[in-house]
Amino acid sequence: MTQPLLYLEDELTHLTLAPHLGASLVEWTLRSTGAPLLRPPAPHALENGLPGKLGCFPLIPWSNRIAQGGFDCPSGWLALEANSPNDPFPIHGSAWQQPWQVTEQNDQEALLQLDSRTPFAYCASLRIRLSGGQLQMALHVTHMAEQAAWHGLGLHPYFPRTSGTRLQTGASEVWMCDASKLPTKLRGVPSEWDFQQSRLLPDTLVDNGFGGWDGQCLIQQPDLGYELECRASGSEFFLLYCPVGLDFFCIEPVSHPVNAHHLPGRPGLRLLEQGQSVALGFSMQCRTL
Template identity: 65%
Template sequence: MLIELEDHLTHLTLAPATGGSIVNWYVRATGQPLLRHSNEHAVSSGLPGKLGCFPLAPWSNRIAQGGFDNPDGWLALTPNSLSDPLPIHGSAWQQAWQVISHTANEVVLAMECDAPFAYRAEQRFRLYGGELSIGLSVTHLAEHAAWHGLGLHPYLPRRPGTRLQAKASQVWMSDASKLPTGLAPVPVDWDFQQLKALPEGLVDNGFCQWDGRCLIEQPELGYALECQATGADYFLLYCPPGLAFFCIEPVSHPVNAHHLPKRPGLKRLEQGQSTHLEFSMKYTTNVGGGLPPIVVAQ
């Protein structure tokens, strides 16, 4: 069953049973896709990675070494995706979510899972004035504490003129297994302090020292998305060459944080404790302005 929301500007379709995923978000007047368009084949595949966006909990991206050291001992993990040899993206994206509430401009989805430990996740989708807001939270249910992380995995249209602005000062370089090897200054081709086109070569890296804001301009599609994240000090940028999409993923921690010194961005949650991430994307027809300045309250 698909769930739909719309405001006077945009239309949103959700697939709760397919990992609590967004199927499509598009402009009502023109049909232009704000997230990568999902056709009937993509929907029928039952794979969140074929859709518009899916949640990442209780961690984002890959984990090495067959597991990680949890507060009560080693937690073994097995690969959970046919397309990756490492455990990836947690378990929430592979569960069926339930509709908790559905009003004219808001849907709340939730799920409970026992793997890799017991937790409850909730997503709150709000659509108003062309702005989609997603709140993702996780509550630890197991008796013993555990490390948690969160993220969202949106797929965005990529056209020749697509441009990105996202201010980050460092990037995690990675090896052939796509695991981080160390922090480095952002290379010129990956520096999005100012609006610029996406790189031609592959990017599949995590960026840090991010202010939580990004701008995505789509001149061929006639719009821009102004985005804001909280609870996400990092973003992952995935630009596969030759494909008509890219991903900029707000995440609470870098790739393989469970094995990095001090476990950056992860939260040690006791039973009943929660952590939260918010991400908003605002549709606007104003293309070419760049991100507005941050206004600091006096």
């Protein structure tokens, strides 16, 4: 049976949501030209239930990869299994692989909710609002299990990439990675990944976490006729993924670096007791050029 999609619209943009596919954003486009503000969905991604081939999805209760098959909580070891055929590690949490419920909806706003029991009990909400060409997303998660557990949040937007796509954002440090895509050491940002000034995306692979972020970035799309001014809250880190030869890239606002559960001090993670909450917000303001 085909699951219903949600459609939001303001005076400038149109947004399609798939609540049943992990609260995924299917696509976000300019009404005037149809230009994609998020990467267009891959063919058959909806029919095959593939959030990673759509425009964006939430990362709860952690972002990216976790090594060693799980992590320690105060009550003991929490074992995790790999949950993606494309990765040997548990990745992106559990919310993206569960259906969410629509609890509020009008022409410009929707509130989605998930009551999860995996890998522990939590309640998540995602409020999405369009206004004046701005897409606002607010994630809120409350820990419901009796035993405390570590939480992290993030969003995984995919943006279109052309030969003219430019990025401007600031970071003070970056995690270098090994062949398994796990962080090995923290260092200053190399010149080729320094986006303090607007520049074209690198021609070589980037798949790294950056820290010391003020939550702001500017994505310029001259070939598509617009730019996006983005602001994140509850996020001192971002992940930048620039695959070689593909027509998209990702800059993901996250509350913690990759594999933070096994890094010294568990940077960015929050140990939540029952009833305690954590939140993350992200807005993208579209301006036509």
